[in-house]
Amino acid sequence: xxxxxxxxxxxxxxxxxxxxxxxxxxxxxxxxxxxxxxxxxxxxxxxxxxxxxxxxxxxxxxxxxxxxxxxxxxxxxxxxxxxxxxxxxxxxxxxxxxxxxxxxxxxxxxxxxxxxxxxxxxxxxxxxxxxxxxxxxxxxxxxxxxxxxxxxxxxxxxxxxxxxxxxxxxxxxxxxxxxxxxxxxxxxxxxxxxxxxxxxxxxxxxxxxxxxxxxxxxxxxxxxxxxxxxxxxxxxxxxxxxxxxxxx
Ligand SMILES: C[S@@+](CC[C@H](N)C(=O)[O-])C[C@H]1O[C@@H](n2cnc3c(N)ncnc32)[C@H](O)[C@@H]1O
Numbered sequence: 001x002x003x004x005x006x007x008x009x010x011x012x013x014x015x016x017x018x019x020x021x022x023x024x025x026x027x028x029x030x031x032x033x034x035x036x037x038x039x040x041x042x043x044x045x046x047x048x049x050x051x052x053x054x055x056x057x058x059x060x061x062x063x064x065x066x067x068x069x070x071x072x073x074x075x076x077x078x079x080x081x082x083x084x085x086x087x088x089x090x091x092x093x094x095x096x097x098x099x100x101x102x103x104x105x106x107x108x109x110x111x112x113x114x115x116x117x118x119x120x121x122x123x124x125x126x127x128x129x130x131x132x133x134x135x136x137x138x139x140x141x142x143x144x145x146x147x148x149x150x151x152x153x154x155x156x157x158x159x160x161x162x163x164x165x166x167x168x169x170x171x172x173x174x175x176x177x178x179x180x181x182x183x184x185x186x187x188x189x190x191x192x193x194x195x196x197x198x199x200x201x202x203x204x205x206x207x208x209x210x211x212x213x214x215x216x217x218x219x220x221x222x223x224x225x226x227x228x229x230x231x232x233x234x235x236x237x238x239x240x241x242x243x244x245x246x247x248x
Contacts (some may be wrong), residue, residue, distance in 0.1 A: 006235070007226040008182050010071040011045065012064065015230070019220040022027045024119060024230040030063055044098065051123045057116050058089055061231055066091040069158055070226040071181050073239045074100055076223070077178035079247040081153040085142055086160035088157065089116040090135075094124045097131040107148055115173065152156040152247050153179040159234065161185040169211060170224050173218045178241035182227070183208060184234040184246060208236055 008014045015024060015038075021033075035043070035053035039046040045067065052058055070092060078100045084093025090108040097106040108117065121135055138148065144167070154181075155172040157165065165183040172179035186204045193206035201209065210220045222240035229235050241247075 005224075005226045006229045007072075008232060009068060009228050011067040012038075015064070015228070018230070021230050023063060024059060024228070025232060028059060029058065029059050030058060034060070046185040047127050048098070048123065051127060052120070055123070056118055057123075058091065061091075062089065063091065064231045065158060065182070065227060066095060069141055069156075069180070069237060070095040072225045072227065072237055073156070073180035077154050077156065077176055077180045077239055077241060078103055079152055079154045080104045081107065081108060081150060081177075081195040083148065083153055083155055083171075085109050085171065086164050087117075088112075088155075089114055089120055089122060090137070092158050093099075093118060094135070094162070096154075096156070097134045098124055098128040101130070103134070103248075105134055105136055106131075107153075109138045109140060109142060109148070111139065111141045113137075113139045137184065142167055142171065144174060146171075149175050151175055152245070154178045156180045158182045159184040162187045163190050166190075166211065169215060172220075173215070176219075176242060176245070178239070179215065179246065180236070180237060181218070182237050182238035183211070184232075204236075208238060211238055214239060218242075 030053045032053045035050045050054050082096045085107045087110045093106040093108050096103045153175045154177050155169045157229040160168050162185045168181050188209045191207050193210035197206035215222050219242045220240045221243045225237040227235045
């Protein structure tokens with residue numbers, strides 16, 4: 001049984017049925033000439049992308065991944081505080097600060113801070129000055145006992161590798177807030193899903209089915225979504241929240 005699903009581009013419909021599909025998963029930095037070709041309007045997102053391209057800051061794949069992930073979950077999981085775990089460059093969390101005006105604070109957390117993050121924050125502050133003071137940037141290991149975990153905060157994470165996605169789930173269950181993760185790298189040795197699911201559906205789907213049940217058991221109502229497979233084959237989103245919970 002095939003549990004891999006695809007989806008059309010939402011934020012960037014210009015890439016649906018795009019002829020140079022390989023470019024969509026490119027790990028090369030976005031170049032100004034491509035920004036001119038594909039992101040040339042006066043829209044907020046195009047202004048951000050033009051600035052990212054000008055500084056040759058981020059790979060095409062990671063840009064499209066963050067925007068398309070954000071497009072699918074932004075309304076379903078937003079709350080006043082959003083934490084982007086294992087954030088790397090931090091683009092996913094920064095998009096919540098820029099586009100979701102009721103998001104008051106975005107915590108960016110990763111044990112490493114690539115140089116791109118500060119530059120990206122500077123670009124975002126310049127183009128979207130209303131985010132000023134909303135970004136709380138931290139370099140630290142994520143732990144379930146971390147002092148930044150607050151009740152009802154939203155947890156998002158793009159490609160927290162392997163069991164780091166499970167750590168994101170633990171943090172969300174502790175906070176009781178919404179969650180949206182895009183898992184990747186599924187280590188067989190860490191998969192606790194029943195063997196029957198592993199053999200029938202494959203290790204990756206079994207892993208995510210088990211994660212979905214774990215969140216449902218904690219009171220969440222979970223959904224699956226997908227970003228376009230042209231960006232990455234690791235394209236499944238697990239997202240949801242505890243129903244009837246009043247979030248600010
Ligand atoms: C595959 S990258 C994903 C980065 C980013 N979210 C993205 O979409 O490009 C995984 C990130 O997890 C971070 N990481 C790994 N273990 C961690 C830990 N225990 N605590 C915090 N960050 C961690 C790494 O530094 C890395 O930036």
